[in-house]
Amino acid sequence: MQMRLLTWIKKHALFCLGTFLLLLLLAITFAGPYLPFVDRELTTITYILNEDKKPVIPPYPPSEEYIFGTDKSGRDLLSLIILGAKETILLVACITVLRYALAIPLSYLAHKKWMGTHLFLKWLNGLLSYIPTIIIVMLLAMLPPFLLSDYRPFFLLLIIALAEMPRAADMIKLEFDQISSKEYIYGGIAGGASPYRLFRIYYLPFLYSKLLVNMVTDLGKVMFLLGQLGFAGIFISQDFVQSMSGDWQLVNKSISWPMMMIKAFEDIRGPIWIPFFSAFAMTYAILTFNIFADGLKSFFTRKIRYI
């Protein structure tokens, strides 16, 4: 029994490593806040007296007391990252699910060449293969109707999901095109299945494994994009507040990881550990998603090969 388990693990080493890292990430996200060394209150510190009884104001560099250092209001960075994980992961997952929920129907319509959808998709992909996604997202996210709306976070989620949606749709469309030449599809058509039924029962089940792999890969890509947007000063959960001079200002209220990069361009010349550790957390998440995606891929392809 033990031998069989070992050989199974050896055979799917990548998959096991990916699962382990993913479980670790999820454990940090959901159970992490209850660890003893995590400061759930995120207490702020005004100053600390040093040996010469001189007050030193935060941020403090990484030390034994604060492993990751503190931010500018003296909050422990490690606790901040662990507490912010839930929001970050949730955002990334939401965007990815939304993206594929939109991409799958669109790709099927494009495959069926319904009302010129395929041309539209081709044009969108052309546009996106020229213009960097981050520029498009920035341009759309700064539009007043989205900026001033009460549902701004939702709109931003939608914009980010839409920005890379055509690429995903194009990839799924290729799969549809491939499947459509298979014999059993003709069987379905001859049997009188409606287009919707064909889609649900004849096409989709063969795509589940590929969709899953691509969605997990996209989790990493979305995290990367959120990081880039964080550097560009665009966040999902921001409040828009009018200041005394009549100007509008973006105000933070969240503790997600990209948010810690808001002052990255100043921090990088001083307390560089603030952007470093938030970027490190993102890198860990991206690495986990990529390893898990590759593990899943090899898991599925092996399964198919041995049938």
Add this chain to the structure above:
Amino acid sequence: MLHIILKTASVFVLIVIGFILILFLPREKEVTVFSGFHIEADYPFSFELYLARIENFTDHILTERGFGEARTGRPVSEEAGKFVARSLKIVLPAFMVSMLLGTLMGAVQFYRRIKFTGKLQNFLSWMFSSIPDFFLFIAIQYLFILMMQHGLPHFKLYGHENWYSFLLPLISLSLFPFLHMSRFTSAALENEMGEEYVRTAYSKGLGDFKALLHMLWNCWSPIMNQAQLVMLYILSSLPIIEKLAGYNGAGKELLFSISSNDELKALSLMLPFLFIMFITIILSQTAKLWLVQKERV
């Protein structure tokens, strides 16, 4: 050949128009002063305003015969040219490193795939391609800062004035496309392993290396198709890396002009980027036609 150029050019024109249409969506603030203590700011958003803005823009372009003057009094195009030239110093080497060295590295990795070093290289390139470029950049800077605190001679990590300023951004920008090309080439070569001509090459007594050359020649088509992706990746990451490095190039200025709603400047900086993409596509397609034998196209 002419057909490809014409087609790419028309796509390019369509994309420029699409970008201008997105750029000129109304995003300006309208402040109404009611009294000394009552000021209201509003962001009007209507189709009429949108049309007026586009009309305004075309008028401006027609009357000025170009982008006109910037707020500094110098022509916008001259300023943009300065920034773009600075960015090209990073973009072009990054592209060259990714395409040439990446392909070479992929071939080496394929050549040694069974040996331990090849496997190690495969694993490392896979591992490092998961690292986002901004983290790599910050990590390198953090490392340098820590090393300087422990006695490394001091040098400037930020800015664009020194001759070596472009090196750090260049390294962090080219890592991902370089690894991508290396992995892609190696995968493309593996696809060719089952082809008959490889067997023929071996049966004629050619060694591994000569056979590899045969295979590489047949991989040019998929490899050249990656050029656009590599360039797009470099241009996407350029603004963030430039901003992190304090490198005053076109990417950093583009971010600034977009967030301060300076559409003309944004357009003048974005157009060269789009043009670079266009040139990349044309060149890679031409190279493909030139390199690949007709029968295999």
